[in-house]
Amino acid sequence: MTTVKDIYDYIDSFAPFDTAESYDNVGILAGDPNQNVTQVLLALDITRAVVREAEKMNAQLIISHHPVIFRPIHSVLKGTAVYDLVQSGISAICAHTNLDKSSEFGVNTTLAAAIGLKNCMVSEKGELLFTAETENEMTAREFALSVKKSVGLDSIAYTDSGKMIKKVGFCSGAGGEEIFTAKADGCDAFVTGELKHHEIVFANENQISAYILGHFGSENVVIKPLAEKLSERFREITFRVKSNDTDGVKFV
Numbered sequence: 001m002t003t004v005k006d007i008y009d010y011i012d013s014f015a016p017f018d019t020a021e022s023y024d025n026v027g028i029l030a031g032d033p034n035q036n037v038t039q040v041l042l043a044l045d046i047t048r049a050v051v052r053e054a055e056k057m058n059a060q061l062i063i064s065h066h067p068v069i070f071r072p073i074h075s076v077l078k079g080t081a082v083y084d085l086v087q088s089g090i091s092a093i094c095a096h097t098n099l100d101k102s103s104e105f106g107v108n109t110t111l112a113a114a115i116g117l118k119n120c121m122v123s124e125k126g127e128l129l130f131t132a133e134t135e136n137e138m139t140a141r142e143f144a145l146s147v148k149k150s151v152g153l154d155s156i157a158y159t160d161s162g163k164m165i166k167k168v169g170f171c172s173g174a175g176g177e178e179i180f181t182a183k184a185d186g187c188d189a190f191v192t193g194e195l196k197h198h199e200i201v202f203a204n205e206n207q208i209s210a211y212i213l214g215h216f217g218s219e220n221v222v223i224k225p226l227a228e229k230l231s232e233r234f235r236e237i238t239f240r241v242k243s244n245d246t247d248g249v250k251f252v
Contacts, residue, residue: 031091193218
């Protein structure tokens, strides 16, 4: 039988948990490492709805990107995801910044693959920034339309530096501060989930086009490939992706 710890160890082999940022909380965050596993649900976040879906499919484990416990908590009360998770007896493995940083398989490598970029690698300027290249040079708008379609988003926001795009820097999620590293590494464009106003100003002032996919949009791209990767390794286990997963954000 395969245990929670067996699955943890496999994830650790390509996205080592000890590489996570110091502020992060990753690993087996709930449940029993020795629990036998036959059904697993994967989702970007562990919410109450995710726990309910896991219960309905008789899952023994939930794997998420975002930690179900991030900062210290002082109580575990009814009506919260942590309470529901503990009460359900379902274990949780959370792979966050270690999965962001993995150059073998992770959030950023799958984001690059989804967009259709080539020569994906960790930037020499910093471990959180990845760089890759488009197949052919593109205008800022052409690249925006390509990213929107390939990642399957209803909309994205972008700035246009006026330069043709070939080299792309990217850091999923709340990776906006890496735009400075991307510029220093000679990138023509930068893709992330969130950008602050001063980072947008920097993009406009420094001839680097910026693409904002939303935190969910830039990271959920890893969940299905991760399920497929785990399925290949543990063929006796059913790995499912949360149905109709969304961050609930609507555009008008």
